[in-house]
Amino acid sequence: MAMPVKNAKITNCYKDPLCKIKYTKGYHTGVDFIGADGQYVPVCAFRDASVLKVGWDPAGWGNYIILRYAGKYDVVHAHLSKVLVSQGAAVKEGQQIGVMGTTGNSTGVHLHFEVRVAPWTNRNDINASNFLGILNQRGPVQDKPIMIPEVIFSSPGDDEMAAAYLARFLKAERRALTAPGDLANVEHAYVIGSPVKPIQNTTNIVGTDRFDTARKTLELCK
Ligand SMILES: [Zn+2]
Incomplete structure (x- = not known):
């Protein structure tokens, strides 16, 4: 498994207790990453997957990509400045799919990474940190997931x-x-x-x- 952002830092984790923002669902439904190496860093596919949707949501996710993994997880990558894949494409683990950004409802350059049990329209998010095998807490992220x-x-x-x-x-x-x-x-x-x-x-x-x-x-x- 690859990390969606290399050398990343979590600024807002899944159901972050420190988060002050009032979300519709009552909690932060994904994990927010920033790049320790700079702002507009590459966003990569965490696993071999297919591009389910590429979209534009000005009031929310901005430029976003949804990858479908293993036929049952829909993984949202939001607020991108650039999208490098198109709908229906197959992506390889570690392949760059976009560039981090601050499009949509966002106050700074970051990646909102959210995992939902397919179909994504059901909005049943799961803990994206557990999904990636990383600790669900703010701060630097280990580059190797816990397998x-x-x-x-x-x-x-x-x-x-x-x-x-x-x-x-x-x-x-x-x-x-x-x-x-x-x-x-x-x-x-x-x-x-x-x-x-x-x-x-x-x-x-x-x-x-x-x-x-x-x-x-x-x-x-x-
Ligand atoms: Zn977020």
Whole structure:
């Protein structure tokens, strides 16, 4: 994963308790970054994604780009001075997509980075700092996100027991397939008893029945 801004500083974090601005939703729905290296710095794609929308919102986001990631997250990049991609394009992780700016409803040059569960029109924002694997607080941002090497996913019930066993063996985190949480900083996933791939790098363990699935899972624990 790449940071949307290199050598960045957070000036207003997600649901920032220090924020004095009155937002429609009652809190700051994204993370505001400034560049430590200057004002009009490059804004880059955090992951391989597609450009869902390029827009102009003079009263709000100004020049903005929405990237769709993994088919289920819509990521807003707002207040840009320049947009370097067009709608429908595929972008690569780390590729420059625009230049930071202060267009729209903004008092200074910054990037408003917001993550919503798709579709973005539902306005259901999630914690963008957690999504990027960085600390949700004001100040300098580490350039390397905190990555989670492995997560084991399962549905409730029998597969969950096999998942628990594997999680103990691998010392990995376990999550419900129905509530996968933020996935951008997950490097590798195991999915027990389902062909679903929450991220690209997924190992599916599916047997002919639930016993076979459990057997196959236990085989990995040898
Ligand atoms: Zn903001």
